[in-house]
Amino acid sequence: MVFNSLHFLVFFIVVTVWFFRMQHQKSRIWLLLLSSCYFYMMFIPVYILILFFTILVDYYAGLLLERTDGRRRKLILSGSIAANLGVLVFFKYFDFLSTSLQPLLHALFPSVRVPYLDLLLPIGLSFHTFQALSYTIEVYRGNQRAEKDLAVYALYVMYYPQLVAGPIERPQNMLGQFHEFRPYNWDNVKEGLLRMSWGFFKKMVVADRVAMIVDHVYDTRSHQSSLSLVIGAIAYSVQIYCDFSGYSDIAIGASKVMGIKLMENFRNPYGAQGLAEFWKRWHISLSTWFRDYLYIPLGGNRKGIIRTRFNVFVVFILSGLWHGANWTFGLWGVVHGFLVTVFPGLKNIKSGIAKGGRSVAAIRVTATFTLVTLLWIFFRAPTVQDGFAYVAGIFSFSGSRLSTGLNTNEFLLAIFVSVLMFVAEARIKRFYFRSDILFYISICLAVNVCYFLGVVGETKFIYFQF
């Protein structure tokens, strides 16, 4: 089930109303759990068995970790990690590895033929795997008590608003909230619905509209002028941000309505003044996951400058491959890692306003955005060769004929709503109106804008594929 569908709208209304009609937290847990199963099973029903498997493994691993001392704890943790990563690697990376290693294997063992499984990826697999991993690691570290209630733990992994595209939550933030009975709160409902409306606006009006430019330019790349390629690349930067952060807004809003707070996933990333800062603002739940569970265990910045940079580099490579089993994602991660670690000038640039005034800050923001946009090209391109061809096309300076796939009116609208969105994002601190009248007007306006100006269909969110 995708958020931008009528199915979700009806589902959300039913679940939320039912949630507040229930007077016991236990019943609410079961309602949310069963709803989440229904939500997940709308993709490929049988894949829920994979989730059940990892849930059971991690639940019992958590219990065992709490009861065990010494070396056995490490063994249990390793078992849990192996089970989770095993599922992830099997479904997501098996075919990638088999096709990548096939030439080598063929050279060494001519008779060996690794099968190509062509498996469909369980939706949101990388997200809920990482969320599940954070639970067992935190229990192992002693930062989190093992959850005794299987239903609560299952809900932690399967909670429908963030099940398929995050934010990747931590047990410390979620498990306590699931145990607490939260009475109906009109302020939460208002804030949640406004946040959802904003997410729908970003997805339906901005992301899906600029997606038409992106698809057109990428599909006809070889016939496009440099100017069109530049526009296409910028449009993809806008699309991926609005698509993914729009999903996060809807997830956070839907959860807020029920009084359950999810972590923020974005903080105006295109306002960053350097790549390192960009990564502190983009997909925060993933960046912090890698920081806490990979970068710090590798030694973080405690083992000298070279080791620190190596650690950062490893994190970026894995972060790239987390997104997908394709060399494009690997390259994207490698270049990000390279730029952050090798060019310290791009790293940790402090407040530009303090150092060099607004104009310097503006230059830094522009430079960072340009760099990020160029690297998104490899994220979007189907192959590395296509990515390089796209970049070469930009720098061939081949004319200025603009072909966006949209007519002038719609192209101008796309620019207008994109600018409006970024300006609003930079200014809005909280999605809340004290006045009920203002709230109702905003919701009516959002519904009408999304319906009449939105690209209504069943377009999926980009991050669903991860």
Place this chain on the structure above:
Amino acid sequence: MRKFKSICANTVLVVGLAVLLAASSKWFVFAVWNWHNVHGGDRKWYMIYHSSWGDLVSQSNLDNEKMYLERKNYTYDRPVGCGKGHVALYILGDSYTRDIPDSVFCNISSLEKSRVTQAFPFKPKAGKKNVLIIEMTERYVREVLHVTTDFSSPPPPRRFAASGGDGVKSYAAFTNRNLEYLLFHFNFLNPVRTAKASFVLKVFGRGSGNTVLSKDTKYLFFRSTVAPNGRFSSYSIVTDAEVEFCVRKMNFIYDHFKANGYDEIYFSFIPSPATILQPGGYNGLIPRIQQNPMLKVKVFDVFSVFSSSPNPDIFYRKGDTHWSNHGMHIWIDMVNSELVRY
């Protein structure tokens, strides 16, 4: 006030659950659909049948745009000089041939039809000349013939395609469409839908939903048939290996049915409207298959007739993926010219 809120909440809950449950039930939705087709308005659900203004008009809600409105005008008169005969005709086809009755075919004793994407339920009749026509619209050719990617051993054509290669997302899409149908299939809501579609057409110059305007804006096309990529498209790249595979698969299917007692087997590919009406950039799928020297199956070559016509507009309806009455009769005449030989 509290009691009123409680009643409202319970009502929303019960109605919402009922709607979710009903939308998940194929049986229920089809029952409502049948009721609507009898008692409802002009618009038809899904695109299983040709709607009276055209399936693309329905899908894009462009009911107010006169330039795309062209009523279904199929006539099924018995051809002059046609009589009953001893040919048992079987058509494994799609929506193009679904409604064609047996009365238009010459020299036949029976006509049996099945969808090309489903299992073939018939057995050849003893003492009859058994003639099988496998008809499919161009956008399904690659999908239907590519059940497997294994180029060396095509599977038997028991089922040509499991679910159009799209079975995975179909349940969610099915439920979503059902919900839309159950909640919003009311005539009083049509003005909102048509207003949006007309707004998009006039201000943004494009179609809505799954439709795309032709370059000269005179026709509506099904989006996937004009996409730069994808197996349904007339413009996506078709490799020689793919063409060869289709040909080998057709030969394989021919042999299969021959071995099972059919006397004659014909294929027929109906070109997508975009292929004929907007031929620039066409990938040449149909002619490349039909002209392949390896092909040993007889083909009703509608493509050549349509594409060589100086006035190709007459073969398709403006707001529909299907052919016009004229286009259909060209195909029927081709079939009859073969049937009268037996």
